[in-house]
Amino acid sequence: MEHIIPEALGCPDGFVLTGGTVCRACNNNLASLDRAVIDDFDVPAFLAGIPRKGGRPPAILNRGNVRATVGRRGPQMSFNMDRHPVRAHDGAALPPVGGSSRNIRASFERSGRVGTVSFSTEIGRNPKFVRGIVKIAVSATAYFLGSDTVLSPDFDGVRDFVRNGSGARQILMLMGEGTSYFNQVSPPFVSEAGGCGIGFRLAHMDFLVDMSPDCSLFPVWKAKALELYGETGWTYLPPERAGKSEPRKRSR
Structure with a gap:
């Protein structure tokens, strides 16, 4: 069975090609194309609370200096803008910014007890x-x-x-x-x-x-x-x- 829109982006119910329409070779070998689309929409999908493939909790795990997961405290994101590794909110090692083309450069502003993180991501470079x-x-x-x-x-x-x-x-x-x-x-x-x-x-x-x-x-x-x-x-x-x-x- 082939999900027409990747599951990790929220494929509408029933919007699939049933077994036999897509051969197993194409279903497997073209998975990298689905991944390219998923990767570019990973941030909006996480912010929208879209489950990953198989119903797993939303997450961003391959952005290098950015990590996002959903835990007991709800959705959390960590950004490392330093030049050395740090620990993310869930204890995972977070590499420094600049080591990957998928890194996100963010800026932080604080006004009283309110902090604002601003950043942008690219769509379509892959x-x-x-x-x-x-x-x-x-x-x-x-x-x-x-x-x-x-x-x-x-x-x-x-x-x-x-x-x-x-x-x-x-x-x-x-x-x-x-x-x-x-x-x-x-x-x-x-x-x-x-x-x-x-x-x-x-x-x-x-x-x-x-x-x-x-x-x-x-x-x-x-x-x-x-x-x-x-x-x-x-x-x-x-x-x-x-x-x-x-x-x-x-x-x-």
Whole structure:
């Protein structure tokens, strides 16, 4: 059985591909794509209290200088901004900041008895993140339209991208409306030219994925986003040219 949205992010009940739809090799070998998406959304998932895979308590355990767990005192997070290891709230060793690309740099302000920790995390720097988002799109299309649809020749290119990283695919990413954490996938749609696309919400972000053979929908979406929102509130991954754009940061 394949959860279309990773369990650790809160896959809606019943939003799965039943046994036999996805072969065991793909289910196992593509787990790293799910992990890339989970890793980038680990902070909002923890803050929203989303259980990890198998119903385990929410946690952040692979951020290097940051550790978050849920214990008897409720959810707690520890940040190490020193240049030497320290002990986290649960007694675990917390490495110094700067040793990993997944480290989080935070600032602390205190006003009386109230302290505020401010920080930001990046979304989309891992190349497997885009493949993971497209994997969700392809799996959701199989859920809504049947596996025979995504096994047709029109989907050869997008399947090859997910399985092997072959070719190039871009996704449009927008700030979702509101601040509530939720995951929701709309049924796929077909453009007048015959291209298939799908939109969905993960945590606080909206995604549009072009699954057409010639990727003809993405340029239209990109132009429309620029018209509607200007330069802020949205981006696309991966950038078209190195140095032209970077994955946008989102404050948490």
